[in-house]
Amino acid sequence: MKCEDIEKLISEFIDNEIEESLRKIMEEHLKECRRCLSLFETIEKTIALSRSIYRKKKVPKGVSERVYYEVRIRFKK
Amino acid sequence: MSEQQLIERAKNGDTKAFEELMKKTQTNIYNLGLRLLGNKEDAADLMQETYIKAYENLDRFEGRSSFSTWLYRIATNNALMKLRKEKNKKVSIDELKKFGDKSYKIEISDWSENPSSYFKSAELKEVLQKAIDSLPPKYKSVFILHDVEGLPLAEVARILSLSIPAVKTRVHRSRMYLREKISEYIKKHGN
Numbered sequence: 001m002k003c004e005d006i007e008k009l010i011s012e013f014i015d016n017e018i019e020e021s022l023r024k025i026m027e028e029h030l031k032e033c034r035r036c037l038s039l040f041e042t043i044e045k046t047i048a049l050s051r052s053i054y055r056k057k058k059v060p061k062g063v064s065e066r067v068y069y070e071v072r073i074r075f076k077k
Numbered sequence: 078m079s080e081q082q083l084i085e086r087a088k089n090g091d092t093k094a095f096e097e098l099m100k101k102t103q104t105n106i107y108n109l110g111l112r113l114l115g116n117k118e119d120a121a122d123l124m125q126e127t128y129i130k131a132y133e134n135l136d137r138f139e140g141r142s143s144f145s146t147w148l149y150r151i152a153t154n155n156a157l158m159k160l161r162k163e164k165n166k167k168v169s170i171d172e173l174k175k176f177g178d179k180s181y182k183i184e185i186s187d188w189s190e191n192p193s194s195y196f197k198s199a200e201l202k203e204v205l206q207k208a209i210d211s212l213p214p215k216y217k218s219v220f221i222l223h224d225v226e227g228l229p230l231a232e233v234a235r236i237l238s239l240s241i242p243a244v245k246t247r248v249h250r251s252r253m254y255l256r257e258k259i260s261e262y263i264k265k266h267g268n
Binding site: 060 | 090092095096099103104107108111112117121124125128129132133176183185186187188189196201202205206209220221224225230245248249252253255256259260
């Protein structure tokens with residue numbers, strides 16, 4: 001397997017969307033190739049960092065109340 | 078009471094049942110709005126529009142997908158309409174398509190070993206946030222739904238009415254583009 005094939009399939013590899021036999025071939029390549037391993041690790045870090053900037057927030061109380069009210073007045077029609 | 082029972086009651090005009098459905102789902106819908114649109118006001122408006130539209134179309138909800146997927150679909154479609162009106166500069170689709178083009182040689186800089194404290198830098202997060210915001214709406218929505226919200230590829234495909242291969246392509250190109258933006262920042266600022 002060539003590095004360019006790894007580049008193409010790396011996201012599917014991360015998402016566990018690769019069939020087992022191909023997965024094993026990719027794992028072997030990653031053990032041997034520092035460049036592709038870096039690609040894999042830095043994509044994983046990119047995803048983790050993206051998640052960390054979007055921490056879950058509570059819905060402000062006023063917002064919930066406003067939405068309930070807006071829906072309720074439509075129910076009454 | 079089960080979600081199905083609440084939906085049936087809401088369809089028959091039971092306001093309390095609909096409120097119960099809102100309570101169960103509102104945090105996800107509000108956070109989806111924050112993530113896609115980037116500010117509290119737009120997220121609150123999106124949440125309101127989503128539930129009003131859901132209420133108005135409740136009779137058409139047949140339960141082929143989960144109620145939550147159906148709400149995500151309404152919210153994402155509304156958010157996409159807002160995102161398409163945004164004026165900030167977006168990366169072109171052609172630029173994103175180069176990831177997957179064999180003639181394009183990506184430069185692999187290895188920052189996987191950088192200390193974790195490095196990734197807490199507010200400046201780096203800002204760079205990444207800007208890069209995510211510069212993704213075209215149809216890429217940003219896929220990236221947020223799959224990589225940030227953690228929804229499976231098949232569910233993202235259902236929400237956006239796309240094929241699974243199309244979702245995979247957009248996820249891959251978005252990741253490669255964002256990784257490159259982080260690499261550029263690290264190269265510029267040193268390890």
